[in-house]
Amino acid sequence: MRPLFFTGTGTDIGKTHVLCEIIRAWRASGRSMRVLKPVISGFDPSALNETDTIRLMRANEDALTGEGVQAVSPWRFRAPLSPDLAARKERRELALDKIVSWCLDHISRDMPTVIEGAGGVMSPIASDGLNLDLIRELDAHPVLVAGSYLGTISHTLTALRVLDGRCSVILNDHPESDTPIAETARTISRFAPRADIRVFDPAAPEALLDLFERAAETLLD
Template structure:
């Protein structure tokens, strides 16, 4: 098992990138977003780099940067290319720190297609990474959370636990109970998200399985 953590979400826009920054800061890990889509607002790598304050972490270059804010397989198709998962795996070997954790962030959820044959879930398995699931409360989030947990359970991929983002809701207590995966922490809504906020939230996370 590599020292790799894969940050996935129960959907899009649930706080994966901020969570990835906090986990990276907490572990003084390296950060890597292998596939980036939607470049109008910049990249998640740039965002995470701007939020880290420790002197150790390195933010590695993406393997694919695709303009369209769509699923990777569609964004690649629109640029007349195809995501080569073998190329992603080869790059993982290159960027993996020798003695520290690598935090990889996915695009969307586990069943997001990377190409016509491979889903994000398949990439996680081949990376031999442990998973942190990012969840946020919204109408339908219980279903999305438990579907994510179920597919991970059925795949046999190791899961470190949940990190919840946004305002607290009792739903998250039940999601923890029903899934059997522990709560690693929560990242609240903030008027200002900066290095100080990320450092503070990183210090509150309990990522026990990653030490």
């Protein structure tokens, strides 16, 4: 079954928050999914509840055990750096083929699998590969989360160009942004007509489930 891959135009744009809200809405509708975040940096064992891995596990109602964490995020690094640099700091190996192999072994045949990347789509996720390379190796359906800051149009269109334009895009509005999110969405749509552009509404995350359902149906075909 083809997985969904959540990535972003960069860091700190709310990718994990948006994904967690969609997972909760999906679970509330009575459906299950598998959630994986194979690589995470900035992982502090003394502050587990603040890590993206635990946030995703809580949203998906996974068992919060050591084995559960390992089953979601087998490569965990302390330094808040790109994974390749964080791994090098700990003198650990982080090769793309290992990540690909692990993901393929853990993609569910019975339910949708969502994989969250680390950083932006063009960020290194291994010593020899980017998030983009992992998406392609897994033949995953990309879901690109973007912000609403000044410059997000350029960042989003650049990401869509490397993703060949065929992608789901979720714009995550920031309350302090001066850029109208609806205008941003229209502009991106004009220059990327093959992409499905959506705006995330924190009060109604279930509004995005039709996007998720269509992607999941594509995986099942």
